Amino acid sequence: MKIAVMGSGGWGTALAMVLLENGHDVTLWSYTQEESAVLREKRENPMLKGVPLPEKLHLTWDAGCVRDCGIVVLATPSFAVRTTARSIAPLLDPGAVLVSVSKGIEKDTSLTLTAAIAEEVGEGHPIVALSGPSHAEEVGRQVPTVVVSASRDRAAAEQVQDLFMNERFRVYASDDVVGVELGAALKNVIALCAGICDGMGFGDNTKAALMTRGLTEIARLGVAMGGRRETFAGLSGVGDLIVTCTSMHSRNRRCGILIGQGTPTRQAVQEIGAVVEGYYAAATAKALAEKAQVEMPITEAAYQVLYQGKDPHAVIHELMTRDRKHELEDSWV
Ligand SMILES: NC(=O)c1ccc[n+]([C@@H]2O[C@H](COP(=O)([O-])OP(=O)(O)OC[C@H]3O[C@@H](n4cnc5c(N)ncnc54)[C@H](O)[C@@H]3O)[C@@H](O)[C@H]2O)c1
Structure with missing residues (x-):
């Protein structure tokens, strides 16, 4: 599956590594050209030290990377989730599933992040929240970790569960977003x-x-x-x-x-x-x-x-x- 991870902080990078390990075609998007250049040059994220980024992990700062992706993971800080969703909305494939992995409530609207994303991408895109006790540093070290994939759309919650799940990263599904x-x-x-x-x-x-x-x-x-x-x-x-x-x-x-x-x-x-x-x-x-x-x-x-x-x-x-x-x-x- 072609997947874009939007946000190359510690968490976006750790999750990109899980998806890569599961055999997916993963692109990690950075907010700035400089951030992407550092990742490309060092092949390591300063926010996730000790985790080498393999050559097969695509690195970009072009939001066009979401084109043709069945899954788009939003991994920015909560204050940037809406603007990031807005910038990719016109580029999304029909039916692409959006996965929110940020933890916060939108400041100005008091909306949950999946609700803010839904307002930006409109109908036709199932939205999933992936959450649980999970430090990026430990997921990066492949420490056994268990999280939950929540969506009103059962098929989407279970699809995300399957995409992320491996022997070190277990995912439960829930309908309580x-x-x-x-x-x-x-x-x-x-x-x-x-x-x-x-x-x-x-x-x-x-x-x-x-x-x-x-x-x-x-x-x-x-x-x-x-x-x-x-x-x-x-x-x-x-x-x-x-x-x-x-x-x-x-x-x-x-x-x-x-x-x-x-x-x-x-x-x-x-x-x-x-x-x-x-x-x-x-x-x-x-x-x-x-x-x-x-x-x-x-x-x-x-x-x-x-x-x-x-x-x-x-x-x-x-x-x-x-x-x-x-x-x-x-x-x-
Ligand atoms: N780090 C963790 O262990 C962890 C685990 C689970 C969930 N989370 C959640 O994931 C989200 C991201 O956390 P992180 O640890 O990766 O953060 P981070 O501080 O490591 O990185 C933040 C990233 O957001 C980017 N960014 C900054 N301003 C932006 C903007 N206006 N638009 C788009 N991108 C912008 C930065 O360039 C940087 O790459 C947070 O909501 C956090 O609560 C983090």
Whole structure:
């Protein structure tokens, strides 16, 4: 199958390697000519060190590479997903399947990324979200990894499952696109918070509490927006939350650590040097929660630290001294 991967960051490159290994004819598209030239010259991506790029991987910065492709993978940061989809829309083959592998919510519209893509490419192109606990660095090293392929279109979800699946990269299928995409986007906010707590010197208790209560509020919003509660207990929910909150590969967590150690937010985001999706997702999640009238205290606290410069110590104190609650919303009814 001829496949284009749009976005040559760490994730696009790692997925291009999985597809190449599975015998597909893969082109990796870079946003700039310079980025593509570096890849061509070094045959290695600075965002994915130690993974040689074979000659049979085509490298380009010409968006025309999507022509004749049955599958087009969109692997840019979330802020660039719509513009990238718009630029390739007139070039797509009829029926080409689009696969969104970015994790975020569109800032201006609060749409999921597959919804933003659908607006740009119109009818006739099935759209799939591929997500789960998966660091590019580990997929690049062929560490066993398991993700989920979600689409309202069962045939497309299963086609993407088959295309990516191999003995080191297992893919489940799901029809809950909203649940999968929201889990992926919102856990980045919790990972930033986990990093902040690590940076402040808190321990495992705090992080476990943050992850558990974080997942509760993610699921609360996800269900209000049409996702299935069980999805948040799956790979793209708790699975991705665990990997992002506990690993040093997670740039969201690393950014949080810097903030917890006292680095101003903007400087911390810049120091990471790659997209910190949780920073953007905190603002959109807060807006979505307000719109859906859903309580998300941790996300709200993250917003206050990231956008209003509030001291994390004060925020933690406020979270810890909220009114007493029942753990399960429906207990003793
Ligand atoms: N890195 C991972 O382990 C991983 C895993 C799963 C999902 N993701 C998601 O994949 C997406 C991309 O992450 P990444 O790690 O590859 O990012 P990255 O920071 O490594 O690379 C970002 C890429 O986007 C390109 N880009 C920047 N501005 C652009 C624009 N305006 N239009 C088009 N392209 C532009 C850059 O040139 C660069 O190639 C993110 O949403 C991320 O959350 C990443």
